[in-house]
Amino acid sequence: MSTKEIAGKTVQVNEEGFMTDPNEWDKDIAVAIANEEGIAELTDEHWTVIDYSRKVGLESGSAPTLRNITKGAGVPTKQLFGLFPKGPAKKVAKISGLGKPEGCV
Amino acid sequence: MSEENRKIAFICSKGDLDMVYPALVMGWAALGNGIDVTIFFTFWGMDMIRESRVDRLEVAPVANTSMKMSMMGVDTGNLGIPNIMGVLPGMTAFATKLMKDKMDGLEVPPVREYLEMLVDAGAELYACKMSVDMFELEMEDFIPGVIDIVTAGDFMDMTEDAQIVFI
Numbered sequence: 001m002s003t004k005e006i007a008g009k010t011v012q013v014n015e016e017g018f019m020t021d022p023n024e025w026d027k028d029i030a031v032a033i034a035n036e037e038g039i040a041e042l043t044d045e046h047w048t049v050i051d052y053s054r055k056v057g058l059e060s061g062s063a064p065t066l067r068n069i070t071k072g073a074g075v076p077t078k079q080l081f082g083l084f085p086k087g088p089a090k091k092v093a094k095i096s097g098l099g100k101p102e103g104c105v
Numbered sequence: 106m107s108e109e110n111r112k113i114a115f116i117c118s119k120g121d122l123d124m125v126y127p128a129l130v131m132g133w134a135a136l137g138n139g140i141d142v143t144i145f146f147t148f149w150g151m152d153m154i155r156e157s158r159v160d161r162l163e164v165a166p167v168a169n170t171s172m173k174m175s176m177m178g179v180d181t182g183n184l185g186i187p188n189i190m191g192v193l194p195g196m197t198a199f200a201t202k203l204m205k206d207k208m209d210g211l212e213v214p215p216v217r218e219y220l221e222m223l224v225d226a227g228a229e230l231y232a233c234k235m236s237v238d239m240f241e242l243e244m245e246d247f248i249p250g251v252i253d254i255v256t257a258g259d260f261m262d263m264t265e266d267a268q269i270v271f272i
Contacts, residue, residue, distance in 0.1 A: 066137050067214070067222070077225035086110070087139025101137075104130055105213055 007032040011097075018099050022057055025097025033095045039084065042095075046083050048073055053096040063093035065103040112267035114143040114260075119272060120152030122164040122204055122216075127272050129219040136226040143267065144223070145260050146251075147233035150272075151240060154232060154247045159217045163201040167191035176203060217248065224250035231255045231263075 004013045007028040012020045019025060030050060034042050042050070052073035056064040066089055070077050084091040089101055113135050115128040132142045152158040166172050166186045174181040177199075190196060205215075214222065224230065232247060234256045244254065255263070 066133075066226075067212070070222075077222050081136070081226045085139075087137065089134075089137030090139075104134060105211075 016100070018094055019097040020099070022097045029097060030095050037091050037095065045075070045079070049075055049080065049083060049092055050096050053092055053098060057096060057098040063096065063098035063101040065089070065101045065105055067105045068103070109266065110139070110141050112141040112143070112264070114145065114264040114267040114269045116145045116147060116269065116271045117150030117153055118148045120149035120158065120162060122162040122201055124272060125153050125162060125216055128270070129216065129223065131270065132223050132228055133219070133226070136223065136228060142223065142228040143231070143264060144228060145231050145233060147236050151232060151236050151242070153216060153220065154230060154251050155242070156246060156248050159248055160215070162216060163197050164204050165191065165197045166200045172200065220248065220250060231260065233257070
């Protein structure tokens with residue numbers, strides 16, 4: 001376990017760069033991580049996904065799977081993969097300040 | 106991240122309900138992790154993309170040594186489903202229903218929906234030319250999302266840098 005400075009704040013991260021304490025997360029951090037992940041700007045559509053993932057993550061203790069997001073947030077698969085290209089499973093979780101999703105679907 | 110994207114290709118050669126899921130589950134996981142996915146359907150695996158078959162895939166208890174009586178809710182430990190029972194009419198439908206219910210309980214989507222998810226996420230689906238000829242099929246027989254009918258040689262060209270999983 002180590003710490004990392006993101007958007008001017010020091011947060012705890014694991015070896016893969018996922019934040020380990022979701023309570024340290026804020027929207028500035030989300031924007032900064034998104035930039036690191038190659039997403040220049042977080043639109044309202046991105047926030048729909050992030051807000052939903054935060055809600056699920058804080059309730060259940062782990063990041064939602066992609067299918068959970070498409071079903072729960074009402075974001076179609078194609079759109080989800082368009083918003084978070086090249087690996088939305090990890091990207092959404094990372095930007096939302098959650099750990100890696102634990103389910104397979 | 107390296108410039109060249111990681112690629113994985115699945116060859117699906119089975120149409121039994123228990124054998125169609127591995128490529129779907131792993132393919133979906135790959136796409137979620139940013140890996141390019143190609144799926145080549147051949148022989149019985151063609152059932153996965155046939156409009157007339159995809160919703161009717163089954164799992165048979167005959168000669169399936171992993172299928173145990175206990176899966177039917179009877180506490181019989183390692184006792185298998187006797188093959189003689191498996192040949193009774195309705196046993197395949199029964200085993201299929203059991204598996205579908207289990208999958209439903211785990212919120213695993215049915216095959217058709219799973220393939221739609223994969224296609225929407227960028228997976229490329231191809232049908233094997235030789236199997237298509239053998240089963241006398243055409244593109245119209247396939248579910249939406251199947252890109253083309255290709256030869257084994259085409260598949261080799263397409264998957265030059267890919268890791269290949271045969272199922």
